[in-house]
Amino acid sequence: MSRSTPPIVRIGWLAWPLAPRLVLAVLAGAAASGAAIGLTASSAWLISRASERPPILTLMIAITGVRFFGVSRGAFRYAERLLAHDAAFRVLARLRGRVYQRLERLAPAGLAEFQSGDLLSRLVDDVDGLADLWLRVLLPYFVAGVAATVTVACIWYLAPVAGAVLAGTLLFVAFGIPFFTIAIARRGERAISGVRGEMAAATVELLAGAPEIMVAGATDARLRDLDSLDLRLAEAEARTSAGAGVGALLSGLSSGAAVWFGLIAGVAALRAGSLGGVVLAVVVLTPIAVHEAASGLVSAAQHLPGLAVMAGRVTDVLARPDPVAEPHDPQPLPPRPYGLRCRGLRARYPGAPGDALALPPVDLGAGERLLVTGPSGSGKSTLAAILVGFLAPSAGAVELVGPGGSVDIGRLTGDDLRRAVCLCEQDPHVFDTSLVENVRLARPSATNAEIAAALDAAQLTAWVSSLPLGLETLVGEHGALLSGGQRQRLSLARALLADAPIVIFDEPTEHIDEATATALTADLLAATAGRTVVMITHRPELIASASWAARVDLGAGPT
Amino acid sequence: MATAILAVAQAWLLATVITSAFQAGAGLGDAGLSTALAALAGVLSARAVIAWGQEYVARRCSASVKSSLRMRLLRSSASRSAARGPVAGSGEVAARSGEVAALATRGLDALDAYFARYLPQLVLAGIVPFTVIVCLATADLVAAGTVALTVPLIPIFMVLIGSATEHRRRRRWNALARLSGHFLDVVAGLPTLRVFGRAEAQLGRLERVTDDYRRESLATLRVAFLSAFALELAATISVALVAVGVGLRLVDGSLDLHTGLFCVILAPEAYLPLRQLGASFHASEEGLAAAAAAFAIIEEGGAAEGAGSPAAAAAAAAAAAAPVSVPDMRGAEVRVESVTVRQHGRELEAPSAASLTLRSGEVTGVAGPSGSGKSSLVDVILGLRLADAGHVVVAPAEGEPVDVAAFDPAEWHRCVSWVPQLPYCFPGSIADNVRLAAPNATDEAVDAALSSVGLGELDPRSRLGEGGSGVSSGQRRRIGVARALLRDAPILILDEPTAGLDELAEAAVLQAVQAAARTGGRAVLLIAHRPAALSIADRVVTVSSRSTGARS
Incomplete structure (x- = not known):
């Protein structure tokens, strides 16, 4: 036709x-x-x-x-x-x-x-x-x-x-x-x-x-x-x-x-x-x-x-074009674990006059942690979108570096890429269903014990047990019954349950008070120990305890 | 009535012309025949014109009825969304915004069929069969008797089968609304689903929900169409009976051709309005269901009061009867006294016994872990919900303290500027958005408010799209702050105004807030997490929640 x-x-x-x-x-x-x-x-x-x-x-x-x-x-x-x-x-x-x-x-x-x-x-x-x-x-x-x-x-x-x-x-x-x-x-x-x-x-x-x-x-x-x-x-x-x-x-x-x-x-x-x-x-x-x-x-x-x-x-x-084209000749995921290598990475939204992101070269070994900082508008969320394959970079490349060799993320199918890289979104969606189903979607085969462990690592156990219906509580339209912080924690629990070797956190401590944020970050890093972590935040001072293998400051954004 | 008379005239004229041409061998030139033909042309045209007028008037009525219903629906659901009392019981589904939007647009359109088709047909169905039977009786009693016996059967069938479909009809509407909500939920959550590789699996679920909808609808329709079936059967069988009866009586000579043709042409006219009524009845059912849903929301709108503490409830009841006017706010204090809010559906008090005092010229910081009830506390101060224990009073410089629940809400709200966590933005210019609470502010004042929060570089004339698209969420928060600063209210409440802002923007916002207190003399309540934000506060109150559950 x-x-x-x-x-x-x-x-x-x-x-x-x-x-x-x-x-x-x-x-x-x-x-x-x-x-x-x-x-x-x-x-x-x-x-x-x-x-x-x-x-x-x-x-x-x-x-x-x-x-x-x-x-x-x-x-x-x-x-x-x-x-x-x-x-x-x-x-x-x-x-x-x-x-x-x-x-x-x-x-x-x-x-x-x-x-x-x-x-x-x-x-x-x-x-x-x-x-x-x-x-x-x-x-x-x-x-x-x-x-x-x-x-x-x-x-x-x-x-x-x-x-x-x-x-x-x-x-x-x-x-x-x-x-x-x-x-x-x-x-x-x-x-x-x-x-x-x-x-x-x-x-x-x-x-x-x-x-x-x-x-x-x-x-x-x-x-x-x-x-x-x-x-x-x-x-x-x-x-x-x-x-x-x-x-x-x-x-x-x-x-x-x-x-x-x-x-x-x-x-x-x-x-x-x-x-x-x-x-x-x-x-x-x-x-x-x-x-x-x-x-x-x-x-x-x-x-x-x-x-x-x-x-x-x-x-x-x-009829809209795909923001990311699936590769014609996809490569299989190499064996875990993975580090990340980024070279000359730039991104531009369709119709925008300038680049939304310009990333300096990054080399991150498997199990290491990268801290990405920068003010609003410097392209932090754009970087996250590229790393999980929601957006194709306009220039440069990202590679997953494994023990058996490396692969350009553009050569992987989107689903494979997201099995390797999990994103904890800045504004995670909470579905109009029960709490447990909202966590389980990260891995449908997960047992209740695994879900409970993920919720525990995200510091949600105390809150969940205060609910009369516990895990079966319905969270309402767009998670109306959850506060901003609780939504973030729910999203963290999902990310932990998904069990990907690389985890990206896009401003996880937003909407969370300082004391909890510091403790949460520590728990978070402990729970993801051994995984490769990209932490995107504009509040690096909250995460003083962490040891970063690399830091990238996006500054005021690309010029 | 005219429709009925025209139908009879048409049948009579047609029978006359056919009979005279067939039996008398009349040609087109014959005077009698041409008179009849001319009259027939007039009758046929008149029927067409009447059909036009009927439809035209009905549609206009429908448009104005829908318009008034839509605005009442919006007014009522807006007031209901504003009052954040305890949500109704778990079984009762709170009216959701998507549902209301679907109802206010496409849902009410279903009323068109009701007004343009069902109501006029209802009137015709009352008049036409009666007229036809009377006219048939003057020609042939047997035919008239056949029609008179079968016509009443049709409404009886319709009522019998219609009442059986009533509850199924309701289920179908609910299924449609649920489906609309589910589709939107899934589409809105697509990024999250894709992150976890669940987007394709949801396709199956979507198809299942749609298929459930199909099955449910067909189960309804199978029964609903039965009434149409019974109706058509009764109508066509009796027309057939009339035709066969007339034919047999023509053979034995007890009837002439003119009468016979008249009966056969006229008999179907008795059933036509009823058949069309049946067809439009099913079309109008969804319209009636939509109207019922709209009325349910309109009526609930008034009854959205929460339980609250006895004292607050009494004050609110008194306010509803005779609101107390807000005292002179100069030098007044707002005292929050041991306010506790029980969170619906959870054994949790958040906040639990929170106390603080807002004074003119001071910034009161409110801190506390997420979920500790800071936003609920603000709702109580604003009078959007009632405290389950404790109260909020205004203590004027001179005179007795007054519970805020006793105030006329509109008058109280004139004293308060409030920046919620995610400020509302509507399609319109940035200046219009900043002017939301102070419509008469000058351009200079708007510019000043924008620059004070570090948004001086934004063009106030540039337009925002739906949901505040066109600005970042940080800019949106700052537009909310500018809006609150622009309004000259003695109390300023900010709910995490600097969340998501970088240091520079945060500093600008905090400086503006501090100035509002120091030089503007406002009483400021600032909810914040970060030390930088709380550093401008004269004192910081920590709010905490308390679990009341016996659950381990």
């Missing part, structure tokens, strides 16, 4: 493996519509023929047909609905998986500008909303297409002019009306998607900052800001209402036209002798049933512009 393919087509194509299920749903839907149309047509024929008072036996086929159509329509419709929803949900699961797989490659360096409120809106809403593409747009069109084609062919056979009129009005309903209504609603819909995202982001922020805003006495002012956002949203919504109404108007008119012109054509054909009187009612009444079946297409097509915008945003995420 080429780059120029519209996003909505590329998203639509994702469902290809589920085509058999979708075809089944279309067939069931076409059968249901066909039954409804057949009921009208066979009733019309039955009444007309009966008025000629023939022997009752000649009506038996029509009577059976009427009854069959009457019973089968509901059953077919039920089957169609279930099949269609099942298929749509499966498509959704696929779509979510694809988006997640992409994000997994991009985070965190490739997703820097995303914020949680907007992420929520973009990914959850857009991805969920895209399920409508199949359920509410493609399926109705295919169903109506099959049912209408068969019906038009039959009417055409009976009265060509009426058939032509019906074909024309149906095509207008399927494509002409959506063209008009979409043109009217397009601007409004686009505004809705954008404003809706702003609204979601603003809501999340407002709630996160609510206490401070209240104390600042600014609650009303911030709500006024949201009020104007809300007004824009409501206005955008009101604009689409005229479009929706026009759709109903035009489809009523075209259904009426099909009946009216069908009637005239039928009467004319009857006079000309080309149409039997008995089928006149069939020719006139069937268009009502077909148009009723096709009337859903107008509202179905209304979904398209919104879906196209969503698809555009989702494919935009899918």
Whole structure:
């Protein structure tokens, strides 16, 4: 699929493996519509023929047909609905998986500008909303297409002019009306998607900052800001209402036209002798049933512009380049333990004017400790991102130096690299689950005893045993029940549990009071004795007890 | 009503034209036929115009209803997030910000279907079948009887099956909200997951959650669609019965063709609004669920008071009834007297019996290990939560001390500037953000506040993105400090304002804080870990927690 393919087509194509299920749903839907149309047509024929008072036996086929159509329509419709929803949900699961797989490659360096409120809106809403593409747009069109084609062919056979009129009005309903209504609603819909995202982001922020805003006495002012956002949203919504109404108007008119012109054509054909009187009612009444079946297409097509915008945003995420390319020819991890060798290391974020990091040469033997200091903005966290393979350096190289030889980290797969190098992040994420699960994710096979040992080394045991539920305590959204220091300790426990030969600490004593920080650092270094450690901090004086094999001061950052 | 009359007229005119052409052999030139055709054209156009008006009006109503609901929802959840009382019991899930955001945007959109489709159809479903049956009765009693017997069956089916799906419907909405929260949680934690090589494993979990959602939804839909099935079955079978009955009576001559056609064309019109009602009913269910969720949050908003100590609770209750006005703060002291806060869900008091006094012109440092309740203590002083024991009083230079819980919160907050650990930043200029608590401050004052915390090099006009993107977290903290300094409040509370700052920035912030006390005459409470920060304090109070658990 080429780059120029519209996003909505590329998203639509994702469902290809589920085509058999979708075809089944279309067939069931076409059968249901066909039954409804057949009921009208066979009733019309039955009444007309009966008025000629023939022997009752000649009506038996029509009577059976009427009854069959009457019973089968509901059953077919039920089957169609279930099949269609099942298929749509499966498509959704696929779509979510694809988006997640992409994000997994991009985070965190490739997703820097995303914020949680907007992420929520973009990914959850857009991805969920895209399920409508199949359920509410493609399926109705295919169903109506099959049912209408068969019906038009039959009417055409009976009265060509009426058939032509019906074909024309149906095509207008399927494509002409959506063209008009979409043109009217397009601007409004686009505004809705954008404003809706702003609204979601603003809501999340407002709630996160609510206490401070209240104390600042600014609650009303911030709500006024949201009020104007809300007004824009409501206005955008009101604009689409005229479009929706026009759709109903035009489809009523075209259904009426099909009946009216069908009637005239039928009467004319009857006079000309080309149409039997008995089928006149069939020719006139069937268009009502077909148009009723096709009337859903107008509202179905209304979904398209919104879906196209969503698809555009989702494919935009899918199409981002990887911040780090996996090596074509990955090398295996050499035997442990490892030291580190860095030469000429520089890094630059995409679009940034200058380098974010310039590292002097570093040689660190296995089991030695490196202290990296420097003020905010000197590239300390950038260095951490490079060492765990979240970001590719713009120049220079990092090598793992083992007893059996060394390897450039760019030649390792990301997963292998992170088995060798573990990062204790500056702002670790705490998942909305239990405490024990939050630690266990570092090594799912860990026993409870191992987890307890890791927590002990991170000085969390006393706190954990003060919790009524202990390790099973749920920590709440983004670790809401944990203080800043406790989050750091949790992250340390994870790092210890992961048991990598190289451990990087990105400002571990941030948010922790001085006495605890000093003790913690000592424990930390004791717990990681024998491992290679890179300690990044701007508070080196707290760690006086440690003996450093090397120190790097990043100074004021690269110039 | 017009819709019903037009439907009858349409059926009558169609039957007339078909009959006269088929039986009387009338051509297009005949006067009677062309009059009927002209009338039919009018009727068909009128139906289309009415359909437009109905949809248009309904959509506009829906937009304004959603707007008012959305703002009430936000107002109420904002006040609830601000009051940090004990969280509700473990079973009850606190309304989470992501959930509220989903509800305020896409969730409420589900109401569109309710207003634009369900309500108008409900009215039509009441009028149209009745009108159709009356008109059928004038033509053919048997057909009218068939329709009259089956039409009432449909609402009965709908109610029977609808009540069975009610609790399933609720479960489905919960599943959607949980899914949204789970997806966000996983995506936000992606860097952490990648560090530990768990990101791919989460894909499986994500798929499992989505699949659970599919299964749960389908279980609901299987039952929900049953009512649509019953409805369609009843409608189409009775149309078939009418057609067959009319056909047989045409054969034996008891009915003429015109009446027969009229009945067959009109009968489906009796079921059409009910069928559409059934279809839109399922579409509107999510809208109703969303509205119910919104109302639940709106109603909880008022009832977010915590338990608190009896004295504080009494003071708060009195404040709610008749708030005491804040006394003259000049020369007043703020006394924290043995304040204890029990942490929800843990057998822990943090802080435990904390006492300190804030005086104008002085910096009071607060230290203590993490988790010892320093931030909770600030919440009590701010009146954001109630102390479980002890109280915070304002002692004016002259007059009796007053419990802060008794104050009108808005009036009390005008006396306090507060810098939380991670200050709030909203999309807008840096100057707008600094002006949050002092909207009328001049540009010069904003510049001065920014330079006093060492942010003089930032352009106040440059814009911040969502979540304060565009500045580092250290700069964000300093914007919070500048904001608090800009507001001329007698009390200044700073919660670790220098965390994450380098020495230079820290020195600037501390100097500004010290100046606020010395020359500005403010009473400053400074929470800090580091000796450098605490060195500017006139005295340092150490806060500690106490475990109350019997657990070993």
